[in-house]
Amino acid sequence: MNRLDQLFSQKNDHILNIYFTAGYPKLADTKEIILSLEKAGVDLIELGMPYSDPLADGPTIQESGQQALANGMTLPLLFDQIKEVRQETQIPLIMMGYFNQVMQFGIQAFIDKCVEVGIDGVILPDLPLYEYEQYYRDMFEQAGLHISFLITPQTSEERIRKVDELTKGFIYMVSNSSITGAKNTISDLQLSYFNRINALQLKNPRLIGFGISSHETFETACQYANGAIIGSAYIKMLAKAQDIEKDTKLFVQKIKGEIPTKLQYMV
Amino acid sequence: MIAINEKGYYGDFGGAYIPEMLHPNVEELRQHYVQIMQEDSFQKEFQQLLKDYVGRPSPLYLAKSLSEHYQTTIYLKREDLNHTGAHKINNTIGQILMAKRLGKTRIIAETGAGQHGVATATVCALMGIQCIVYMGAVDIERQAPNVSRMRMLGAEVRPAVSGSQTLKDATNEAIRDWINNPVDTHYIIGSVVGPHPYPDMVARFQSVISEEMKWQLEEHTGKANPDMIVACVGGGSNAAGAFYHYLNEKDVRLVAVEAAGLGINSGESAATSVLGTEGVIHGSRTLLMQTSDGQIVEPYSISAGLDYPGIGPLHAHLIKSGRAEAVSITDDDALEAAFFLSRKEGIIPALETAHAFSALDKISFQRDDVIVICLSGRGDKDLNTYIKHLDRFSGIGKIS
Ligand SMILES: Cc1ncc(COP(=O)(O)O)c(C=O)c1O
Numbered sequence: 001m002n003r004l005d006q007l008f009s010q011k012n013d014h015i016l017n018i019y020f021t022a023g024y025p026k027l028a029d030t031k032e033i034i035l036s037l038e039k040a041g042v043d044l045i046e047l048g049m050p051y052s053d054p055l056a057d058g059p060t061i062q063e064s065g066q067q068a069l070a071n072g073m074t075l076p077l078l079f080d081q082i083k084e085v086r087q088e089t090q091i092p093l094i095m096m097g098y099f100n101q102v103m104q105f106g107i108q109a110f111i112d113k114c115v116e117v118g119i120d121g122v123i124l125p126d127l128p129l130y131e132y133e134q135y136y137r138d139m140f141e142q143a144g145l146h147i148s149f150l151i152t153p154q155t156s157e158e159r160i161r162k163v164d165e166l167t168k169g170f171i172y173m174v175s176n177s178s179i180t181g182a183k184n185t186i187s188d189l190q191l192s193y194f195n196r197i198n199a200l201q202l203k204n205p206r207l208i209g210f211g212i213s214s215h216e217t218f219e220t221a222c223q224y225a226n227g228a229i230i231g232s233a234y235i236k237m238l239a240k241a242q243d244i245e246k247d248t249k250l251f252v253q254k255i256k257g258e259i260p261t262k263l264q265y266m267v
Numbered sequence: 268m269i270a271i272n273e274k275g276y277y278g279d280f281g282g283a284y285i286p287e288m289l290h291p292n293v294e295e296l297r298q299h300y301v302q303i304m305q306e307d308s309f310q311k312e313f314q315q316l317l318k319d320y321v322g323r324p325s326p327l328y329l330a331k332s333l334s335e336h337y338q339t340t341i342y343l344k345r346e347d348l349n350h351t352g353a354h355k356i357n358n359t360i361g362q363i364l365m366a367k368r369l370g371k372t373r374i375i376a377e378t379g380a381g382q383h384g385v386a387t388a389t390v391c392a393l394m395g396i397q398c399i400v401y402m403g404a405v406d407i408e409r410q411a412p413n414v415s416r417m418r419m420l421g422a423e424v425r426p427a428v429s430g431s432q433t434l435k436d437a438t439n440e441a442i443r444d445w446i447n448n449p450v451d452t453h454y455i456i457g458s459v460v461g462p463h464p465y466p467d468m469v470a471r472f473q474s475v476i477s478e479e480m481k482w483q484l485e486e487h488t489g490k491a492n493p494d495m496i497v498a499c500v501g502g503g504s505n506a507a508g509a510f511y512h513y514l515n516e517k518d519v520r521l522v523a524v525e526a527a528g529l530g531i532n533s534g535e536s537a538a539t540s541v542l543g544t545e546g547v548i549h550g551s552r553t554l555l556m557q558t559s560d561g562q563i564v565e566p567y568s569i570s571a572g573l574d575y576p577g578i579g580p581l582h583a584h585l586i587k588s589g590r591a592e593a594v595s596i597t598d599d600d601a602l603e604a605a606f607f608l609s610r611k612e613g614i615i616p617a618l619e620t621a622h623a624f625s626a627l628d629k630i631s632f633q634r635d636d637v638i639v640i641c642l643s644g645r646g647d648k649d650l651n652t653y654i655k656h657l658d659r660f661s662g663i664g665k666i667s
Contacts, residue, residue: 052430052562053548055442056286062429074560099284100547104561125286126547130274150287154449159290174288 003092003120004146004169007043008205008226015227016218016255017207018234019046019096021064022081023073025238030081031088033238036245038091040252046123046229047082049075049097056125060232064239075105079117086118094121094148094169102127107136111143121146121169129162137166148172153193157200164202171206173197173225186211186220194224215257230255269514269590271581275463276552278588280580283462285550288446292454293550295369297464303368304361304471316360317475320393321350323357325476327483327639332611339632342487343614343642344480344509353617353644354473354505355386359455361472363390366453373452374398377427377441379406379434379501380572380619381413382644383457388422398422401440403433406571413648431565434501434575438549458502459579462550466507466579473508480639481512488637495520495632498641499623500593501572503579505643510591520592523582524626526568527595537566539578540586540593548577554586569598569652570618572644594629596622604628605646605653606660617644618652 007015018037022030030047037045050065050073057065082093095114102110102124114122122145127136129149140147146169151160153176163171176190197206208221209229221228234251241247253259275281275297285293303309317323326345334341346354359376366374374391376398378384384400391398400417404426407414417424427436438460445454459466459473481491496513498506500523513519528536536542543554548563555577556564568574578586585591596604601618604625609615616624620643632638646653 053435053439055439055549056288056446058443066429069562076560098547098561100557100563101561103546104544104557104559126284126550128283128285131282131284152288152290154291155287 002144002146002169003090004044004094007092008170011043012205012226014222015043015205015207016041016252017044017046017227017229018042019048019229019231020234020238021048021050021061021068022078023050023068023071024064024235025067025241027068027071027073028081029244030078031085032244033248034085034091034093035089036248037252038089039245040249041256042091042252043227044092044094046094046096046231047078049078049095049101051098051101054098058232060235064235075101079113082119083117092120093118094123095119096123099124099127108139111139111145114145115143119145121148123148123172125150129166133166141168150174151197153190160197160200160202164204167204169204170226171202171204172229173206173208175208175210175212175221186217191224198224215255218255219257269585271467275467277581277584279545280551280553280583281463281466282552283550284547284552285462286446288449289442289462292445292449293462296468299369300365300464300468303365309364309368313361313364317357321356321360322348323475324479324483325349327480327487329487330612333608336611337627338634340635340637342484342493342637342639344476344639345642346476346505347614347616347620347642347645351382351386351389352647353382353386354476354508354641355383355457356389357475357508358457358469358472358504359383359386359390362453362455362468363394363396365468366396366455367394369453371451371453372396373448374455375401375441375444375452376455376457377401377434377437378457379403379437379574380570380617381406381410381417381648382572382617384422384424385413385416385420387455387457388417388420391422392420399444400424401427401437401444403427403431403437405432406434406437409652410571410648411651433565433571435563435566442549458504459507459581460502460549460551460577466551466581469504470507470511470581473504474511476505476508476641477510477512480509484637484639490637492516492519493639494518494636495522495638496641497522497524497623497626497638499524499573499619499643500578500582501575501619502577503582505641507579507581509639509641510585514590521585521590522626522630523586523591523593524623525593525595526570526573526601526622527597528567528569530597531595535567537568537574537576538595539576541595543577551577551580553577553580553583570601570622572617572619573622592630594626596625596629600625600628602653602656603660614642615646615653616642617646618649620644
């Protein structure tokens with residue numbers, strides 16, 4: 001059974017998905033980061049495949065990607081790293097990147113490799129729904145590799161229904177129309193969007209991403225969806241981390257509100 | 268038949284590979300662009316501005332000395348005489364009218380050589396609309412006069428500091444801006460690149476070049492079709508405009524001229540048709556320069572307007588299908604051609620355009636052929652570069 005399905009069958013609220021750029025801060029940090037996130041109680045992990053031209057990402061993720069590429073990260077190397085860490089953990093792992101990377105690897109080859117190393121799902125923000133449905137859907141579904149599509153406050157209901165039909169795993173709900181990057185507040189406008197989506201009774205669970213960076217924003221997201229995705233805030237933390245395992249634990253505790261606010265000043 | 272299909276593909280190339288955050292903007296444009304362009308009131312305003320503001324029709328000039336030198340008949344389509352000095356303004360006039368009809372109040376653009384940035388800043392000043400131009404930090408340096416022009420026209424020039432800090436990165440920044448400003452902003456792309464419907468829309472606005480060529484050639488020669496059309500290709504908009512009404516006229520040879528930089532195999536090049544493979548760049552499936560791992564390669568050309576790692580999907584299709592021939596020209600050959608044209612015809616071309624002229628040394632033609640070269644822009648913006656090379660090229664070879 002796909003580990004994402006397993007996760008969502010056991011848990012449907014407060015799901016915490018953390019994104020990091022593979023190969024950052026150091027090329028070989030992938031394993032330690034994944035195991036630290038799992039230990040810290042994260043539910044699923046999104047590995048960013050660093051890309052030269054990440055259109056949907058803000059400066060934090062973009063810069064971490066440039067560093068990862070400079071460190072020598074490549075897709076074959078990343079698959080090797082994942083294969084190794086997969087021996088030690090059963091946490092759901094998804095990969096996020098851009099369609100061109102997958103296209104150059106070979107679509108079927110990429111899918112096969114994901115299955116082989118134990119990747120459960122992918123997010124390719126610039127893969128159009130139309131192309132996916134026409135050309136690639138059967139390949140993904142036959143392999144049991146899940147795929148998440150994005151919706152934004154501007155996505156029409158008709159299109160959201162299509163996203164729900166094509167998505168397997170979870171829908172990635174972009175909290176506002178913007179590129180990634182911690183924003184730290186959730187506006188009334190966003191809340192009405194969250195409510196509108198709730199009322200649609202979609203079949204897939206939903207995780208809210210973009211701008212989630214604190215306990216407050218995480219809690220708000222969890223009130224309106226099955227959980228949230230944190231990227232830029234975690235990468236900013238990693239940039240300064242002395243001890244990945246310890247600092248990751250503190251970061252996750254803060255997000256979950258397991259550290260009283262007063263103590264937060266000390267970490 | 269060479270035509271774009273309903274999903275925005277020319278053969279295997281095109282489409283709209285964009286994140287969902289951009290979908291509403293691009294979809295709004297896709298749904299309305301053809302209809303708006305066909306409205307009488309749009310056409311009236313567009314044609315009027317092309318005539319009275321841009322100065323169209325641009326002349327088709329029989330270049331006698333050049334023809335004599337090459338022992339053939341060469342006409343120059345004088346886009347350099349347009350207001351702001353290049354073909355770029357044909358597109359920005361069209362897009363600003365489009366933006367107004369879509370109710371947009373803020374314009375963003377990317378620029379390489381600065382010609383498209385100037386053309387965008389110009390039409391924004393004309394219409395009284397806010398204008399932000401993204402430009403690679405490296406290009407800001409090497410195209411300084413155009414940066415000043417944009418500022419004088421009231422535009423804000425924002426440096427793109429990521430990656431190679433050239434056109435590709437300026438385009439990334441402009442797309443990010445659009446994602447963050449989905450409601451009030453229109454993105455005026457400067458070439459036949461980007462997600463559908465941009466390549467088609469920009470080609471339609473630039474098609475005025477070949478529309479005029481047809482009747483001008485008829486006047487000059489009695490035949491509407493030349494034997495060959497030569498144009499430089501960065502993203503490919505002047506070439507698309509010059510080829511447009513001849514795409515399905517099989518007897519007309521189409522020659523697309525790319526920048527070879529320091530040489531095709533030097534590692535410092537922008538010759539996409541030779542060095543590129545199929546992939547996705549800036550929302551379009553096309554030919555682009557990339558590593559085997561799918562990372563987009565930093566291109567190089569002395570000419571900022573050709574310093575782009577992709578080409579528009581139309582050109583990818585024309586080249587792959589054999590409809591167009593691709594020629595690549597090095598920095599030095601382009602410089603030499605620029606000095607040669609200046610001396611021979613009294614026309615200082617843009618560095619981009621100089622590549623097209625240099626192609627005359629690389630392609631074969633007959634004595635009785637009629638060749639049209641799209642003289643896409645003038646060289647004022649490149650004077651600093653030219654002056655640097657003045658001594659090297661003033662007394663050598665064919666320039667004596
Ligand atoms: C004079 C001139 N010619 C050609 C180009 C290349 O663009 P395109 O291939 O879209 O015509 C530029 C771009 O800046 C330009 O300024």
